[in-house]
Amino acid sequence: MVSGTPSPLAPRAATPAALLVPRVRGRAGLVAGLAVLALMVLAAALAPVLSGHDPIATDTSATGLPPGSPGHPLGTDRLGRDLLARMLHGARYSLLVGAAASLLTVAAGTAVGTAAALGPRWLDTLVTRTADALLALPMILVALTLAAVAGPSPATVVLAIAATGWMPVALIARAEVRALRERPFVRAARSLGHSRTRILLRHLVPNALPPIAAIAAFEVGHAILTESTLSFLGLGIPPNIPSWGTMLTDARALLLTGQWYTVALPAGAIVATIIAVNAVSTGLERPGAGEGRTW
Amino acid sequence: MVSTVGTVLEVAGLRVRVGGRSVVDGLDLELRAGEATALVGRSGSGKSLTASALAGLLPEGAERSGTARFTGADGAVVDLMALPPARMRALRGPGIGYAFQEAQASLNPTVTVGAHLAETLKAHGVPRAERRERGTDALRAAGLEEPEGLWRAYPFELSGGQAQRVALALACVLGPRLLVADEVTSALDPVTQAGVLDTLRARTAGGGALLLITHDLAVAARWADRVAVLDGGRIAESGPAAEVLRSPRHPFTRELVRAAAPAVATPSPARGGAR
Numbered sequence: 001m002v003s004g005t006p007s008p009l010a011p012r013a014a015t016p017a018a019l020l021v022p023r024v025r026g027r028a029g030l031v032a033g034l035a036v037l038a039l040m041v042l043a044a045a046l047a048p049v050l051s052g053h054d055p056i057a058t059d060t061s062a063t064g065l066p067p068g069s070p071g072h073p074l075g076t077d078r079l080g081r082d083l084l085a086r087m088l089h090g091a092r093y094s095l096l097v098g099a100a101a102s103l104l105t106v107a108a109g110t111a112v113g114t115a116a117a118l119g120p121r122w123l124d125t126l127v128t129r130t131a132d133a134l135l136a137l138p139m140i141l142v143a144l145t146l147a148a149v150a151g152p153s154p155a156t157v158v159l160a161i162a163a164t165g166w167m168p169v170a171l172i173a174r175a176e177v178r179a180l181r182e183r184p185f186v187r188a189a190r191s192l193g194h195s196r197t198r199i200l201l202r203h204l205v206p207n208a209l210p211p212i213a214a215i216a217a218f219e220v221g222h223a224i225l226t227e228s229t230l231s232f233l234g235l236g237i238p239p240n241i242p243s244w245g246t247m248l249t250d251a252r253a254l255l256l257t258g259q260w261y262t263v264a265l266p267a268g269a270i271v272a273t274i275i276a277v278n279a280v281s282t283g284l285e286r287p288g289a290g291e292g293r294t295w
Numbered sequence: 296m297v298s299t300v301g302t303v304l305e306v307a308g309l310r311v312r313v314g315g316r317s318v319v320d321g322l323d324l325e326l327r328a329g330e331a332t333a334l335v336g337r338s339g340s341g342k343s344l345t346a347s348a349l350a351g352l353l354p355e356g357a358e359r360s361g362t363a364r365f366t367g368a369d370g371a372v373v374d375l376m377a378l379p380p381a382r383m384r385a386l387r388g389p390g391i392g393y394a395f396q397e398a399q400a401s402l403n404p405t406v407t408v409g410a411h412l413a414e415t416l417k418a419h420g421v422p423r424a425e426r427r428e429r430g431t432d433a434l435r436a437a438g439l440e441e442p443e444g445l446w447r448a449y450p451f452e453l454s455g456g457q458a459q460r461v462a463l464a465l466a467c468v469l470g471p472r473l474l475v476a477d478e479v480t481s482a483l484d485p486v487t488q489a490g491v492l493d494t495l496r497a498r499t500a501g502g503g504a505l506l507l508i509t510h511d512l513a514v515a516a517r518w519a520d521r522v523a524v525l526d527g528g529r530i531a532e533s534g535p536a537a538e539v540l541r542s543p544r545h546p547f548t549r550e551l552v553r554a555a556a557p558a559v560a561t562p563s564p565a566r567g568g569a570r
Binding site for chain 2: 182183184185187188189190191192193194195198202203206207
């Protein structure tokens with residue numbers, strides 16, 4: 001080469017698999033987290049196949065069966081509903097609401113934070129003051145008010161979670177974009193005649209994503225927990241729809257009667273999901289952080 | 296018809312204020328087609344700020360005034376200081392190219408070399424089919440011998456010299472009438488530095504103007520046709536490079552020449568005796 005250095009550049013494959021392989025290698029946490037999440041999604045998708053029971057059908061002849069009972073591997077609840085069927089069908093709503101709510105939270109937070117960083121000063125003030133005020137309020141109070149006004153439904157839960165979770169994402173996105181705005185490569189893009197929109201989408205947002213991705217993992221946990229909490233309080237997913245949160249609601253009366261598994265199963269699933277998401281997010285942190293490459 | 300003679304940029308009474316303080320205070324400068332002009336001065340004398348002001352790239356909080364009459368390749372004259380944002384944006388790239396001091400940092404870490412070039416061409420309406428070829432041509436013209444291999448490289452995979460050449464290719468890909476090179480070789484070793492400056496100098500043969508910003512008088516002496524010395528926010532002295540550097544008239548220029556003299560004129564003893 002011209003500068004006398006040998007070219008370190010071999011042609012590279014750009015397939016998604018090839019891009020993912022070096023990130024996965026040597027990272028047990030990432031692999032384990034992905035595997036747990038994939039299993040959960042698969043189990044949720046195959047719920048009717050994996051369990052022959054109807055998750056909402058009651059059976060008065062089989063109430064309160066312990067795990068390991070014939071025909072009911074995880075037992076039944078006090079209405080005789082099959083717990084395995086309820087866990088599997090519940091995963092559908094819990095995972096869907098968790099994913100939708102965290103996506104909405106992160107997307108809305110990033111958009112609001114970026115607008116605050118690049119927009120007029122009054123918008124910046126409005127966004128930061130609103131975020132500060134909402135952060136100062138107990139989150140559950142805001143979510144409860146929203147859920148109470150709009151009525152219990154999965155969509156309400158998603159909106160309530162996003163409404164109470166966007167602030168940290170927005171504040172981080174705002175700080176990142178403000179810092180990036182004066183970076184040489186953003187000036188260089190301006191010096192080449194790129195439009196403001198192009199600079200925003202191609203240069204500012206992608207480089208602001210790593211810290212946002214880190215907080216997004218927390219948002220998934222926050223979303224699943226809030227769904228459970230709202231459902232537990234009777235303001236989330238309606239009780240006739242199985243979700244891990246509604247299962248906890250149903251089981252609260254049984255907590256001290258020896259039927260601990262009715263609580264332990266949904267609680268364990270929630271904890272496992274949150275741990276898996278955090279493992280994935282930690283594992284995705286790039287090893288070459290010092291090299292200047294962001295993804 | 297591309298104009299290869301005459302003035303490309305005529306700056307009059309340029310003032311730049313940063314935080315209420317005048318850093319550039321009434322600067323006059325003329326850049327001609329086919330010529331390289333070196334803007335020299337101490338660190339912090341406002342060289343980069345001058346170039347930023349002309350290209351409309353001043354940081355937030357800095358204000359500029361004055362006139363900068365820019366003559367395009369088609370002969371049309373515009374005042375860079377009074378141009379509406381949309382027309383200024385269209386002028387950046389084909390009209391004015393800007394190469395930055397920190398080459399590696401001036402490339403987006405999440406975007407490949409090829410995407411940098413292709414996007415810049417796209418932003419100025421170059422059809423998709425031509426982008427790859429024009430991009431690799433620009434890399435080759437910047438002195439990179441394997442442009443195809445570099446196309447998919449990310450900035451962190453480049454050496455300092457390669458990054459500087461990629462940044463130059465990017466600034467030149469649209470064939471700017473005026474190229475501003477802001478301390479582009481300060482961080483490079485002497486051999487790479489000479490190579491990059493030769494590449495820059497070769498561009499003026501096509502009728503473009505080159506504004507070479509440097510604190511290195513040896514660079515100015517070897518690669519510039521004209522030298523303008525910046526002191527106290529004004530041009531202290533300007534003229535043909537050989538003349539200004541051989542017999543400086545202004546006290547500040549004399550001081551600069553004297554400070555640089557040992558390095559430029561006398562070979563250091565170590566060079567002869569080391570091996």
